[in-house]
Amino acid sequence: MLYRILVLLSIVTGAVADNYPRNEAIDIKKYTFRIELNDTTNRIAGQATIMMAIKKIIRDVELDLVQQTQEKGMTVNEVRVGNRQAIFSHKNNRLKILLPTEAAAGSEITITIHYAGIPQDGLIISKNKFGDRTFFGDNWPDRARNWLPAIDHPYDKAKVEFIVIAPPHYDVVANGARVEQSFVNSKQKLTHWSEEADIPTKVMVIGVARFAIHQAGRVGNIPVESWVYPQNKEAGYSDYQPAVKVLDFFNRFIGPYPYEKLANVQSTTIYGGMENASNIFYYENSVTGNGEIENLIAHEIAHQWFGNSASENxxxxxxxxxxxxxxxxxxxxxxxxxxxxxxxxxxxxxxxxxxxxxxxxxxxxxxxxxxxxxxxxxxxxxxxxxxxxxxxxxxxxxxxxxxxxxxxxxxxxxxxxxxxxxxxxxxxxxxxxxxxxxxxxEETNLPELTGQWAYNPAAKAISLTIEQVQPGRVFDLNLEIAIHNGTSEPVIKTVKINQKSTKTSIPVDFKPVKLELDPATKLLFKGNIRN
Ligand SMILES: [Zn+2]
Incomplete structure (x- = not known):
């Protein structure tokens, strides 16, 4: 029943929004996530500083954050709004923060959340195929909320900074440009990355592992880097090298690349490739040394424009x-x-x-x-x-x-x-x-065409009938037909198909041996044509 109602609605309105509880009263401008990692446990300690513009007067703000159940999930210890402590509740994986004073339209507020826990998902802490401990963000579609308090939906995009504190033997990659790397003490290294463009949470990630890092090239001012497991160094550098050529193509063909760098990262992502903004994560076995992933690289790099920069609403x-x-x-x-x-x-x-x-x-x-x-x-x-x-x-x-x-x-x-x-x-x-x-x-079915033709030598013409036999809507199509005489190049004719049954006559001064639908691969359809 729900199915039918939804289908009807989609016909009437042309759009049915997904079920995310949007908050049109706020617009997140920037997230700064400080994440502390260690080698003894999978517990992370987080501090999220979230700047938001207020568009309508509000008394509270809700964010997504998966809460602790049994041993996994996040526990919030403290929330501050500006420098004032705030009351909060954490239920149904939503963190509700009561503002100490109501925020007026046109103002900007900063909320700081201190939290900790073992991520249930989203930040995958595991061993890679060589048995090395690794930490990889894998947020798509809405798994960021497992480790990052956020509006976890692509409609509210924001700048992001990651400040990662980790044992010093790890290299840390994240969105944007690396603005700092320093030692906190002999057991901890700080790595700070900053993304200046607004991006959705689905592509806000960190990757923390032992990496071999290669400058694969540059496209204009944009460095292109390969981050691969040290055990896969030569093969990885070679397999990820096409990224330079691909980035150069899209940069010229579509428009300027939107981010500060492009890192191609070997990772434990559950996807073949995940287009995380400015640091694409590829599956571990993408590295073979055989140069087989140029299409995968092209797909993920194209996403930097389409999906990451121009995102679905x-x-x-x-x-x-x-x-x-x-x-x-x-x-x-x-x-x-x-x-x-x-x-x-x-x-x-x-x-x-x-x-x-x-x-x-x-x-x-x-x-x-x-x-x-x-x-x-x-x-x-x-x-x-x-x-x-x-x-x-x-x-x-x-x-x-x-x-x-x-x-x-x-x-x-x-x-x-x-x-x-x-x-x-x-x-x-x-x-x-x-x-x-x-x-x-918006249509479920593809056009399904059955064609029938006959040649009339007296009239020097083909009489042609094309039926649309798919259920539902009748399509409006331009169908190319190749008329073969058996020796030279076929004659190509375009027929307008916008009826359930289209009958037409095509003048030709030779007896065709064969007719072929869509010879140049221009139409998505199924079907065939018979004499
Ligand atoms: Zn994709």
Whole structure:
């Protein structure tokens, strides 16, 4: 029942927000997390200093922080607002802080939270594959709250500083630029990183391990570094080297890289790669020495623009991250290695999408999902990527890439919904794209076409019928058809398909041997054509 109601709502309003309890009265400007780590226990001691702008008068502030149950979770010891002690409660993994005096709209307050505990998740304290102790943040989608008190949703982005106090044999990487490294005493080293751009909590992390660190190169002022396990040094440096070339491409192609450095980090992340802002974490076995991860590197680097800098404003719009990272990996390959690489990738993806649509039918924007890890499916990766490819056909290359650059410029360090993206692309193309966005992003089914043709030698024409046999909506499509004569290059015709059944006549002065749908890989559909 809920399922039907949600589907109806999404048709009526075009948007159903995810269920995060947004607080429009505040805007977090900056987090400073001081995290103390040790080698005796997995207990961390944290101090979070959170600066926020007040937009509406408030008496209290709520943050996400997973509280202690049995031996894991965080216990809050003290909260201060400015320099005054504040009363707080910690229930249902929400820390509610009563402000000593109400905060007026237009003011700014700073809250300091002292807390400690063993992270249940989010900061993974374990041994790497070589048996070395490591600490890696792994926050996506909303696991930051296991170790960081925060508004743990991408809608409220902020600057972040990490000050990590750890035993001196560790190297520490985090978001932004390293502004200090010093010894606190003979048993503790302090490492301080600072990210000046606003980023979402899903990509705010630290990585603490024994690392071999390599300056892989520079792109303009941006240092590109490889941080790998010392046991994997040569192989890791070589496998992560393509990051320089990839960063250079996107930096020129999309717009200036938004962060201070790019570190590519071997880690214990549960994902293949996790696009943490300015320090991408790759899975341990990404390092083989065989140079097999250029596509993975391209995907994660593309996320620095799409996902990290221009972030989805709502989890249901995560295709704005994953579809973009998938498509821009293909675009990188297209412009670096040739258009065949783009087509091969799209053909592979189309097969995956068709299979997935049969197995788990859903729309790209699936507002039924409340368990966010379930958002990650071929619907948002490969199908989201295909939507961009078809939008490129709809708009033409020049307008499409101009639109993409305008979208990035408009929403960098900020948030967007699909409708925001649509408006930018409409402005760049001068076209109304409502139907396009609706049929490709909100519709469960793919178009399924069955074609039938016959040649009439007297009329010198093909009579062609294309039926849309998918259930639900009738699509509006431009379908390219290749007419083969068996010897030379085929003749390509474009047919407008916007009815359940389209009948048309195509003049040709030879007897075709074969007709082929979508010869240039421009359309996401399933189906075939018969004589
Ligand atoms: Zn991704």
């Amino acid at each position: 709502d989890w249901h719009h995560v295709w704005l991250s994953e579809g973009f990272a998938t498509y821009f990996t293909h675009v990188y390959n297209e412009f670096t290695y040739g258009v065949d690489r783009l087509k091969e990738g799209l053909q592979r993806d189309r097969t995956t999408v068709i299979q997935h649509c049969t197995r788990a039918p859903a729309a790209v924007i699936d507002t039924r999902i409340t368990d966010y890890p379930k958002l990650l499916s071929p619907h948002v990766y490969q199908r989201g990527s295909w939507v961009l490819h078809m939008l490129r056909q709809e708009m033409g290359d020049e307008a499409f890439f101009t639109g993409i650059r305008n979208y990035y410029t408009r929403y960098q360090n900020s948030n967007a919904l699909t409708s925001d993206f649509r408006l930018v692309m409409e402005a760049a193309s001068g076209k109304t794209l409502n139907t396009f966005f609706g049929q490709w992003l």
